Amino acid sequence: MLRVIVRRLLQLVVTLIALSALIFIWLRNLPGGPVEALLGERATPASRALLIKALGYDQPVLVQYAKFMQRVLTGDFGNSIRTGDPVTEVIGRAFPATIELAAVAMIIAVGLGVPLGYLAARHRGRLLDNLSIAGTLLGISIPIFFLGYLLKDVFTQNIHWFPPSGRISTGVDNTDVTGFFVLDGLLTREFDATGDALWHLILPAFTLATIPLAVIVRITRASVLDVLNEDYVRTAEAKGLRHKTIRGRHILRNALLPVVTTIGLQTGALLSGAVLTEKVYNWGGLGTLITDSISGGRDYPVLQALILLAALVFVVVNLLVDLSYAFIDPRVRVR
Amino acid sequence: MSLLDVRDLSVVFQRRGERPFTAVDKVSFSVEPGQTVGLVGESGCGKSVTSLAIMGLLPRRGNKVTGQVMFDGADLLALRPDDMRDRRGRDIGMIFQDPLSSLNPVVPIGTQVAEVLERHRGMDRKAALKEARELLDAVGIPDPNRRLKEYPHQISGGMRQRALIAIALACKPRLLIADEPTTALDVTIQAQILTLLKQLVDETGTALIMITHDLGVVAGLCDTVNVLYGGKVVERAARHELFARPRHPYTHGLLNSVPRLDSPRGERLHAIRGSVADNIPWAEGCAFAPRCDNVVDACLEGTPPLEPTTTGGDLRCNNPVTEEVAVP
Numbered sequence: 001m002l003r004v005i006v007r008r009l010l011q012l013v014v015t016l017i018a019l020s021a022l023i024f025i026w027l028r029n030l031p032g033g034p035v036e037a038l039l040g041e042r043a044t045p046a047s048r049a050l051l052i053k054a055l056g057y058d059q060p061v062l063v064q065y066a067k068f069m070q071r072v073l074t075g076d077f078g079n080s081i082r083t084g085d086p087v088t089e090v091i092g093r094a095f096p097a098t099i100e101l102a103a104v105a106m107i108i109a110v111g112l113g114v115p116l117g118y119l120a121a122r123h124r125g126r127l128l129d130n131l132s133i134a135g136t137l138l139g140i141s142i143p144i145f146f147l148g149y150l151l152k153d154v155f156t157q158n159i160h161w162f163p164p165s166g167r168i169s170t171g172v173d174n175t176d177v178t179g180f181f182v183l184d185g186l187l188t189r190e191f192d193a194t195g196d197a198l199w200h201l202i203l204p205a206f207t208l209a210t211i212p213l214a215v216i217v218r219i220t221r222a223s224v225l226d227v228l229n230e231d232y233v234r235t236a237e238a239k240g241l242r243h244k245t246i247r248g249r250h251i252l253r254n255a256l257l258p259v260v261t262t263i264g265l266q267t268g269a270l271l272s273g274a275v276l277t278e279k280v281y282n283w284g285g286l287g288t289l290i291t292d293s294i295s296g297g298r299d300y301p302v303l304q305a306l307i308l309l310a311a312l313v314f315v316v317v318n319l320l321v322d323l324s325y326a327f328i329d330p331r332v333r334v335r
Numbered sequence: 336m337s338l339l340d341v342r343d344l345s346v347v348f349q350r351r352g353e354r355p356f357t358a359v360d361k362v363s364f365s366v367e368p369g370q371t372v373g374l375v376g377e378s379g380c381g382k383s384v385t386s387l388a389i390m391g392l393l394p395r396r397g398n399k400v401t402g403q404v405m406f407d408g409a410d411l412l413a414l415r416p417d418d419m420r421d422r423r424g425r426d427i428g429m430i431f432q433d434p435l436s437s438l439n440p441v442v443p444i445g446t447q448v449a450e451v452l453e454r455h456r457g458m459d460r461k462a463a464l465k466e467a468r469e470l471l472d473a474v475g476i477p478d479p480n481r482r483l484k485e486y487p488h489q490i491s492g493g494m495r496q497r498a499l500i501a502i503a504l505a506c507k508p509r510l511l512i513a514d515e516p517t518t519a520l521d522v523t524i525q526a527q528i529l530t531l532l533k534q535l536v537d538e539t540g541t542a543l544i545m546i547t548h549d550l551g552v553v554a555g556l557c558d559t560v561n562v563l564y565g566g567k568v569v570e571r572a573a574r575h576e577l578f579a580r581p582r583h584p585y586t587h588g589l590l591n592s593v594p595r596l597d598s599p600r601g602e603r604l605h606a607i608r609g610s611v612a613d614n615i616p617w618a619e620g621c622a623f624a625p626r627c628d629n630v631v632d633a634c635l636e637g638t639p640p641l642e643p644t645t646t647g648g649d650l651r652c653n654n655p656v657t658e659e660v661a662v663p
Contacts, residue, residue: 231436237392238431239451239502240423249450253441329441330486 001326008319015315016308020072023307024065027300028057034081037297055081068304078301082293087305090289095309096179097167098285100197101277102270104182104205109212110263117220117259118252124225132217139214144273148207148280155203162203165282172196204281208273212266219262223255230254257329264321271310286310337365337405338542339389339510344402346384346393358384360566360617361402366510371536371543373557373574375550375589379611381566382546386512388412389544390429391419406510425455428503428541432515434495438487444471445483448502455506470501475531493524500531507539514546529555550593554578562586565614565622568641572648582644582655584629621653629654 035043035051052058056067071078077087120132156164168174168181174193177184182201185194227233228251236250271286278287290306293299326332346359359381366372374382387393388400391411404411407426411419423429431437439447448470449463458466464483471479474497476490487495496516503511513532517525533556536543545556553560553574560577562570562585570583581587588607609626620635621627627634633653641651 231431231433232439234392235431235437235499235502236439238390238423238429239454240420240425241450241454242420245450245454249442249446250439254439257441330443331440331488 004326005319005323008322012312012315012319016312017069019311020069020304020308021065023304024068025061027298027303028061028064030298033057033298034300038081077305080293080299080302082296082299082302087301090302091286091305091309093179094284094286094289096181097283098271098274098278098287100180100182101201101204101208101283101285102267102274104201105208105270105273106212106263106266108205108209109216109266112209113213113216114220114252114256114259117217118224118247118255120217120221121224121228129221132221136214136217139210139217142210144207144210144276145280147210148204148277151203151207152280163200167197167200167283168193169196169200204277204283207280208270208277211269211273212263215262215266215269216259219259220255223258224251227251227255253328257325260321260324260328264318267317268314271313336408338368338370338407339366339544340403340405341365341385341389342403342405344385344388344404345400346381346388347399347401348397349399350397358566359388362561362563362566362568363402364561364568364571366542366544368509369536369540369542370559371545371557373553373560374544374546374563375548375553375560376563377548377611380563382563383514385563386429386514386544386546390423390427390512391416392423392429421455424451424503424508425506426508427510427512428506428508429512429514430496430499430503430516433519434492434499435487435519437499438495440487443484443486444490444498448483448498448505451502451505466505467501470505471498474498474501474504474535475527476501492520493527496520496524496528497531500528500535504535504539504541508541510542510544511536512544512546515548516545517547517549517552532556550589562589565611565617567617567622567638567651568649569623569651570648571641571650572644572646576646576648580646582648582650583623583652584627584654584656585623587656588626588628621651629656 034055035048035057039047039051049058056064059067068078075088077091079086080090083090116132120129123129152164155161163169172193174181174184174190174197175188177187181197182194185191185197232254233246233250236246241250274285275287275290277283278285279291282288286306286309289302293302293306342363343361344359344363345357345361347355347357349355362381362385364372364374374385376382384393389404389411391414393400400412402412406422411422414422438444445464445467448467449458449460452458452463452466453460456463456466468479468483471482476482476494476497482490482494482498487498490498496519500516516532517528520528529552532543535541543556545552547553557574560572560574561568562577562583564585570577570581570586572582577586578590581590585607588605591605592607594604607626613625614622615624615635616622617638620637621630621639624630624634629652631654633639639651639653641649644650
């Protein structure tokens with residue numbers, strides 16, 4: 001087990017190094033750049049040359065990359081070109097917001113998706129099943145930004161159930177401990193802040209959850225249908241076990257194996273979905289930071305670190321999923 | 336009074352847009368306490384469906400079950416699903432064909448034995464596991480303490496079937512239904528499992544319905560044998576009577592097609608001609624008629640009735656076989 005973890009972590013390091021090189025070269029070949037953004041279109045060639053030299057962009061890309069990696073190994077990702085703040089600080093501010101949003105979205109997706117998928121399978125071919133098929137198709141096809149604006153319009157403009165944007169109301173006095181507002185409220189016993197943060201979370205999290213939710217409903221449904229045909233479910237019925245036992249121990253424990261894999265893969269969807277969702281709800285997270293860093297003059301240092309972070313999160317979540325597999329499925333453990 | 340009395344049991348599969356298919360057609364038979372009864376026939380003759388109908392394990396939709404299954408004075412088919420659930424595993428146990436796929440791959444063997452004790456005998460987990468250990472020991476699983484914690488893929492096929500037998504007999508049911516329990520096992524293991532079953536039903540007085548296509552299994556185990564063809568009982572007889580004097584041409588053909596060690600060298604193996612698919616609906620005559628060597632005109636004029644024979648059995652045939660075959 002330990003050997004598997006170590007091997008996977010080494011693979012992770014290799015992946016990240018390769019990815020960093022790719023991003024580094026790719027970013028520098030995008031049209032436009034920080035120099036144009038900082039100096040504007042009418043800058044003189046001389047001032048441009050001066051800035052290019054100051055930022056170190058006159059050197060060959062490989063040399064730039066080597067210097068970048070050297071600094072990264074000491075934990076220094078450079079400063080944002082746009083604001084001048086250290087990249088780690090900029091990202092550190094935005095990171096908890098996105099993780100909080102993505103975590104709540106995943107809780108919604110799994111919490112609703114697994115029961116719905118199970119019920120659809122048990123009522124195969126009937127109304128509930130057909131509704132779930134239609135609903136999941138809609139959930140997968142509807143663009144996030146469209147759904148986001150739609151929900152925002154209905155629930156914040158027409159009926160004022162939820163706040164239109166932001167992570168917390170202006171009047172609420174919250175103490176920043178971890179940056180996770182819901183958690184901070186609980187830690188400092190400012191429960192009104194927790195409540196307010198959750199209230200702000202509901203619409204964006206639901207928007208972000210639609211695609212993973214639809215996928216999880218479908219996978220759960222298909223997987224439960226497979227398991228229902230298994231002989232061991234018939235054995236469980238022949239034992240006269242209660243519905244509850246058959247559902248939990250014999251059907252779901254087997255049916256959830258592919259669902260767990262899906263949850264890992266859906267983190268990718270969550271990260272990309274966060275970019276759109278955060279834009280719609282003005283959520284100050286990584287998604288907002290990434291769009292601002294691209295449109296605000298190709299903020300190379302921030303972008304590099306952001307993409308690496310996204311890759312890191314994706315790979316780590318999938319590593320955790322793979323490891324959890326070994327705990328759920330004894331057949332994996334032996335190998 | 337019989338322990339189990341199946342009367343006119345019919346199962347019709349009915350899917351939308353498809354012609355209804357009668358898998359089991361007015362089957363009647365009974366099982367006395369402690370008796371071992373065989374249901375014998377080829378694939379598709381309705382023997383497994385009969386057992387699933389008795390257990391109430393057929394899918395809820397797509398089929399119609401009629402008739403009566405009297406067990407202990409109550410009609411199992413008329414019971415509320417929850418009442419039937421209380422009886423399954425407690426009064427009637429069942430073991431299935433493929434021991435690997437019949438055990439849950441992600442739950443330890445111990446839990447799979449213990450849960451039936453927790454459910455029907457009200458034991459807590461600790462007591463149930465202790466009892467499960469005894470049960471595994473009783474069905475001849477070596478080192479039961481270790482096996483309790485192991486998963487189905489970690490033990491051999493024979494041991495898996497032993498574990499399933501332990502599960503089925505955990506609550507000391509009065510009736511055990513074994514649906515081709517040895518088909519998926521090696522020949523040497525088959526013999527062990529049959530010996531074990533025989534020993535256990537003798538010890539506990541459990542009645543047994545043995546469902547099989549293998550006449551060898553019947554010969555070693557059953558008191559009475561019901562031969563099924565096309566969803567109907569075509570012959571019923573005591574074991575010795577059936578093997579000594581098979582009356583129905585189908586039974587006769589089955590016995591003749593068993594390979595024998597003492598047959599002359601070079602003699603061809605007998606086979607019943609045609610396949611199960613070559614049949615006619617019972618309403619139009621005998622379903623076996625297209626494959627039968629003894630066919631007469633009457634066989635194509637309506638269902639032959641199931642009539643008592645002089646030797647205490649029942650026979651559904653217009654022109655029975657009269658010759659004797661030596662008991663294999």
